[in-house]
Amino acid sequence: MNRKKVYKLVKGYLLKDKRQTVIIGIFLSIMVAIFLIGNQMFHNVDQVNIVNAQALAGKQHVKYYDVPVEQAKVIEELPYVKSVGKLFDIGRLEDGTGLAYEDNKDKELMAEVAHKNIKSVKQGHWAQKKDEVVFTENYMELYHLKIGETIKVTINKSDSLGNLVYTVKNLTLRIVGIIDNKPGFTDEKIGYVSKELSEQYIKEYGGNYLVSVELKGKKNIDKRIDEITKKIGYTDSAAKVNKNTMLIQSLRDSWSYKSQSIGMNLILWLICILVIYNIFNNRFENRRKEYGLLRGLGFEMKDLRQLIGSEIAVFMIIAFIAGLCEGAIVNKLIYKKMIFAMLEQYDKSHVLTSNITFKSIIITVIMIILVCIPVSVGTIIRMKNITPVNIMKETIDKHIRVSQFRKKRNQRVKNNLYAYTLIMLQKNRKKRNLTIVIMLLAVTLICVMAYQRNGSDNGIKYVKQYIPEDLQLSVGNRVEEFTFGRDSASFSPESIEKVRKIPSVKNIQTYALINDLFLCTKKDELDKKERKDDLDKESISEIEDAEKHHISKIGKDDYVTFNVIIAATNDIGKLLHGEKGKSTHGVILSDYLCKMYKLTIGDKFTIYDSSIMGAENLDAAKSVDVEVLKTEGLTVLAEEYIGPNIIITDEETAKEFSDKLDYKIINIDVKDGKEGQTLYKLNNMPELSDASIRSAKESMKSFEESNSSQEAIRYFFIILLIAIAAITYINSTFANLLSRVKELSMLHKIGVSVKEMYRMILREGLSYSMTSVTLIVFMQIVLFIFDRCTERFAIDSGMIYLFILVDAGVLIICSVVPMIIFTYIHHKNMIYVRKK
Numbered sequence: 090m091n092r093k094k095v096y097k098l099v100k101g102y103l104l105k106d107k108r109q110t111v112i113i114g115i116f117l118s119i120m121v122a123i124f125l126i127g128n129q130m131f132h133n134v135d136q137v138n139i140v141n142a143q144a145l146a147g148k149q150h151v152k153y154y155d156v157p158v159e160q161a162k163v164i165e166e167l168p169y170v171k172s173v174g175k176l177f178d179i180g181r182l183e184d185g186t187g188l189a190y191e192d193n194k195d196k197e198l199m200a201e202v203a204h205k206n207i208k209s210v211k212q213g214h215w216a217q218k219k220d221e222v223v224f225t226e227n228y229m230e231l232y233h234l235k236i237g238e239t240i241k242v243t244i245n246k247s248d249s250l251g252n253l254v255y256t257v258k259n260l261t262l263r264i265v266g267i268i269d270n271k272p273g274f275t276d277e278k279i280g281y282v283s284k285e286l287s288e289q290y291i292k293e294y295g296g297n298y299l300v301s302v303e304l305k306g307k308k309n310i311d312k313r314i315d316e317i318t319k320k321i322g323y324t325d326s327a328a329k330v331n332k333n334t335m336l337i338q339s340l341r342d343s344w345s346y347k348s349q350s351i352g353m354n355l356i357l358w359l360i361c362i363l364v365i366y367n368i369f370n371n372r373f374e375n376r377r378k379e380y381g382l383l384r385g386l387g388f389e390m391k392d393l394r395q396l397i398g399s400e401i402a403v404f405m406i407i408a409f410i411a412g413l414c415e416g417a418i419v420n421k422l423i424y425k426k427m428i429f430a431m432l433e434q435y436d437k438s439h440v441l442t443s444n445i446t447f448k449s450i451i452i453t454v455i456m457i458i459l460v461c462i463p464v465s466v467g468t469i470i471r472m473k474n475i476t477p478v479n480i481m482k483e484t485i486d487k488h489i490r491v492s493q494f495r496k497k498r499n500q501r502v503k504n505n506l507y508a509y510t511l512i513m514l515q516k517n518r519k520k521r522n523l524t525i526v527i528m529l530l531a532v533t534l535i536c537v538m539a540y541q542r543n544g545s546d547n548g549i550k551y552v553k554q555y556i557p558e559d560l561q562l563s564v565g566n567r568v569e570e571f572t573f574g575r576d577s578a579s580f581s582p583e584s585i586e587k588v589r590k591i592p593s594v595k596n597i598q599t600y601a602l603i604n605d606l607f608l609c610t611k612k613d614e615l616d617k618k619e620r621k622d623d624l625d626k627e628s629i630s631e632i633e634d635a636e637k638h639h640i641s642k643i644g645k646d647d648y649v650t651f652n653v654i655i656a657a658t659n660d661i662g663k664l665l666h667g668e669k670g671k672s673t674h675g676v677i678l679s680d681y682l683c684k685m686y687k688l689t690i691g692d693k694f695t696i697y698d699s700s701i702m703g704a705e706n707l708d709a710a711k712s713v714d715v716e717v718l719k720t721e722g723l724t725v726l727a728e729e730y731i732g733p734n735i736i737i738t739d740e741e742t743a744k745e746f747s748d749k750l751d752y753k754i755i756n757i758d759v760k761d762g763k764e765g766q767t768l769y770k771l772n773n774m775p776e777l778s779d780a781s782i783r784s785a786k787e788s789m790k791s792f793e794e795s796n797s798s799q800e801a802i803r804y805f806f807i808i809l810l811i812a813i814a815a816i817t818y819i820n821s822t823f824a825n826l827l828s829r830v831k832e833l834s835m836l837h838k839i840g841v842s843v844k845e846m847y848r849m850i851l852r853e854g855l856s857y858s859m860t861s862v863t864l865i866v867f868m869q870i871v872l873f874i875f876d877r878c879t880e881r882f883a884i885d886s887g888m889i890y891l892f893i894l895v896d897a898g899v900l901i902i903c904s905v906v907p908m909i910i911f912t913y914i915h916h917k918n919m920i921y922v923r924k925k
Contacts (some may be wrong), residue, residue, distance in 0.1 A: 095392065099399045105389030113368055114407055116816060119320075120361050121412025122419060122457050123809060127357065128449040129420050131350040135343050142339035144201040149174065149301035151314045152331040153323060156300045158291060160321040164302060166520070167320075169313050170435050174198045174301035177287040180246035186228055186278040188244060190287035198301045206269035207281070212236060213266030216283040223266035228278040239263045255294040271627055307340045321740060353806075356457055356534060361460045363527045364817050369401060369468050371824035394469050401465050405457060412453075417445050509746075524821040525861050529816035532895055533868050535807050555787040556727075558598070560757040562588070562771070563727040564780050579751035584776035588755060591770055593763035600664060600726055601750035603655040603743055605699040610708065612640060612647040618687045624733070626860055639685075644705045651682065653696065653734045656726055664737065665719055674742040675718040681733035683720050692717050696736070698746055713745045727754050727783075815902065818857075826914060833914075843915060850911045851904065858903030862896050869896075 103110050118558035156164070165173045174195025179188040196207050206225065213236045216222050224234070234240070242795075244257040262282070271277050290296060304313055314332060323329050380393060388396075421444075564578040580599075589597050641650045658664070664677060678688065688694060693716050715738065724735035730753065743750060759767050764784065771782055826833075833846065869892045 095396050095399060099403060100395055102400060103403065109372070113372070113404060113852065114411065116368070116820070117365065117404055117408030118415055120357075120365070121408050121453060121457065122415040124354070124357060124453040125412065125416030125445055125449055127353050127806070128350060128452050129416070129445055131346050131353070132446060132449060135346040137348075138339045138342055142333075142336040142394075145199040146333050146335040147198055147204070147301070148303050148336070148536070149198040150304045150310055150333050150336060151302050152333070153300045153317075153321065154329045154331070155297045156321060157297050161298050161300050162422075164300060164317060167317065169305050170317075171303045171305045173199065173303075176299040176301070177291065177296060178246070178299070179287065179290060180244040180255075182242050182244060182280075184278070186224075186280060188222075188242075188280045188282060190282050190284060192284065195301050198303055206271055210266040210268050213264075216265060216281060218283055219261050219285045219289065220261060221265045222280050222282050223268055224280045224339055225268055225270050225278055227270050228280065229264075229267055231278070234264060236267065246296075254296075255290075257290075257723055267525060275440060307343055310337050310340055326829065354452065356530075358456055358459060360527060360530060360813055361456075361584060362463050363530070364813065365460060366464045366467050367524065367527070367817065367821055368472060369464060371395075371821065371828075372457070373397060373468060373471070375824075375828055397468055399463050401461060401468070405461055410455070413445070413450070416453075416517035420445055453776040510712065524818055525857070527817045528814045528861055528899065529864050529868065531810045531817075532865050533872070534901065535810050535814075536872060536895060538867065556756070556783055558756040559759040559785055560767060560771070561727060561778045561783045561785070562755040562757070562777060563730070563753060563783075565753055578779050579753060580755060581776065582752075582782070584774070585752060587757060587774065587776065588757065588771070591767060593760050593767045593770075594757055595760050596758040597754045598758075599659050599752050600698075600730075600754040600756075601657045601740070601743060601752045602730070603657070603746055603750075606653050606655055606746065607697045607699065607701055608651045608653055608682065608686060608694065609643070609648050609697050610694070611699055612649050615649055615687065620687050641702065643701065643707065649685070650701070651685065651734065651901070653682070653736050654732070655696070655743050655746070656724070656730070656735050656737045656738060657740045659740060661718075661737065661739045661880070673772075674713055674715040674738065674745075676715045676742070677719045677721060677724075677737040678717050679721050679724050679733040680720050681734070682736075683717070688717050690717050690720065696746075697915060711746060713742060715742060730754065818903065819906055823910050826907070826910050846910065846915075847908065850907045854904040854907040857907075858900045861903055862900050865896060865899060866892075 114496065141885075161173065161175060164170060172194050175192050176195050177190045179190060181187055191207065196204075199207060201208070210223060211226065213223070229235070232240075239261055241259050241261050244255075244260060246254040246256075248254055268281075271279065279490065302314075302317065304310060314330075318330055380388075383393065383396075427807060492684075559616050562580070564580065579601075585597070585599060588594065639649050639651050640647050642648075643650075661675065661677070665675075683689065693714055695707075695714050697710040697712045699710075701707065704710055724733065724737065725731050726735065740750065757767065764786065768782065771777055836846065836911070837843070
């Protein structure tokens with residue numbers, strides 16, 4: 090058959106029923122737009138997540154403290170390391186100003202927020218010669234200095250234990266640049282020297298780098314960090330390894346987003362196949378007679394296949410072009426309303442684009458092709474029995490069925506309407522089953538997406554964990570104090586009392602820290618001790634591997650020792666929800682320590698002071714027996730004080746080791762509506778000039794915006810699925826009733842009233858709804874059982890109500906929609922026999 094004739098037929102069919110052609114085209118273009126928007130949205134959310142993590146925490150995946158020069162070179166030569174930044178702590182000036190050297194790579198890796206000041210100099214240039222230095226603006230203002238002036242300073246360098254390493258007196262430095270103050274730490278004065286001076290001090294006095302490592306790719310980040318840690322021999326000291334957990338988590342989320350994107354494409358692909366097949370099946374079924382005539386006129390099956398395939402292809406090409414335009418417009422709106430809200434103000438405008446990316450277009454094209462293939466094949470197979478003989482047979486069967494109803498009058502006709510309903514349900518069972526499958530799939534996804542945990546509120550939960558009250562004051566930094574041996578600041582009892590007496594403060598909770606304490610258990614005894622938790626073999630193996638790096642000799646025996654920090658609080662009962670332990674010395678312990686020492690709630694163990702290291706026996710050290718009152722995942726006191734080795738206890742227990750307590754953290758519970766007033770008073774207290782002041786409300790803002798954006802995305806897809814299910818059912822019902830207009834007209838002619846037809850249509854709708862709801866309830870029961878086994882969706886009373894609401898919605902829609910469509914057909918006078 091000539092292709093031109095086939096294309097003319099396609100054109101004729103498209104223009105013959107313009108309304109149906111436009112409706113199908115609009116629906117298909119919406120499906121294309123959904124693919125585009127969905128893929129672009131996942132791409133944008135993924136990029137925003139990573140960009141925000143890099144801006145807040147830096148591009149480095151891990152930091153290593155106190156790394157020798159040779160080991161730093163080993164890290165640089167590893168094939169999976171992308172870049173290595175180095176910082177060398179020169180020491181401190183007499184007024185406490187820090188002096189350091191930081192290379193360009195380290196400046197690039199540092200966070201946009203916390204280290205914005207080192208990205209560029211405000212005036213002048215970076216130190217390049219041995220005698221050059223750059224200071225922060227507050228140092229220059231304090232001593233009224235200008236660029237070009239020279240100063241003489243004395244440098245003192247101490248190790249992590251506070252021991253003096255070297256002193257350099259009367260060092261002459263020339264100021265060549267000024268940088269902004271460190272964000273959030275306006276009183277911290279810092280100076281940066283040249284590479285030449287740092288290398289000289291490393292050669293003369295020795296010293297190690299703080300190394301920031303950026304890895305290649307997004308896979309196996311934790312595994313590679315562990316490999317680097319083992320290569321430089323740092324497995325025995327977790328305090329010297331600082332993972333960028335925020336960035337690593339964002340990369341994990343990236344793979345999660347990728348898997349979700351694949352899942353979304355597969356689900357939409359399956360729904361599109363069912364929906365589009367349903368559309369074209371209805372369209373081509375109504376032309377069976379015409380196709381039979383074409384076969385009689387000389388059309389072969391290959392010509393018929395070409396005709397059907399060409400019509401599907403034309404529809405999909407038009408839909409793709411229209412869908413591309415729709416997707417681009419909608420994506421711009423979503424980008425401005427949702428994605429842009431997730432970007433923090435510090436991000437650069439070129440990080441993301443509001444346009445559709447080429448990758449999203451390619452994925453959409455692939456998905457459309459994968460949709461067209463099964464739809465075309467299924468439709469063509471359905472048309473394989475179209476021959477003039479078969480069409481004639483179908484027509485005769487139809488006339489026989491209608492003639493049976495012609496013989497019925499009045500009441501007899503009414504009685505047979507039930508039989509007619511059953512016949513029509515049987516006749517359209519394939520269409521009905523396909524529609525029900527689409528609805529069942531869509532409703533299942535709606536129920537899952539409504540309650541699935543997507544982790545979008547993890548940031549809010551984290552803020553609530555480290556700022557449990559309204560406000561928080563903190564001083565010092567555990568890692569920097571340990572690594573650089575810097576003086577440890579603390580709150581005095583007088584300043585704490587002053588905070589307590591602020592009229593707008595309801596209550597405060599303080600934490601005082603004591604370092605260099607140890608847990609110590611003989612290895613043989615620990616091996617014999619029965620494990621009370623239900624860990625799997627892999628977790629037990631990891632703990633046993635970590636245990637090997639904590640073995641120390643005390644006397645002649647091997648002991649498993651762990652360096653811990655005691656956090657003494659003034660109200661431990663508040664953390665226990667008012668409960669009190671049996672022992673005076675009760676503690677809250679991290680799960681990590683519980684697993685390592687095989688402890689559980691109610692168990693007792695001993696904490697020793699630092700004199701145990703190098704002692705001949707345990708009796709030589711000061712010790713306290715304590716009882717486990719509670720366990721938690723990771724002890725988080727503040728941003729600067731996080732770790733599995735922090736043990737929370739009461740002040741009486743802490744005083745067994747030291748009479749003087751260094752208070753580092755104050756959590757403040759404020760009276761309603763008084764937060765602003767309290768913040769103003771705290772900021773104006775000179776005793777708190779070195780403290781970081783945090784507000785839980787302010788800290789949550791960015792996370793709440795991100796959470797609301799992700800929730801909006803989730804609800805967008807839920808609404809999308811509802812629309813797909815509704816449109817599919819309406820389209821199927823409309824096509825079904827339109828194909829029966831002649832039969833309905835005949836029924837009306839032989840005496841069936843419109844009221845009786847309404848009842849007949851209502852019965853068909855109820856049959857649809859009861860079948861659908863039965864299958865949906867069965868699916869919900871399966872989902873409920875699955876959740877009870879895996880606790881994946883957190884099904885609670887709220888989700889039960891959602892199930893009931895969905896079931897009621899399906900029941901009403903499936904019953905009412907056929908009535909509405911029949912009303913439309915009735916008012917358009919389609920069921921009345923017209924005179925020519």
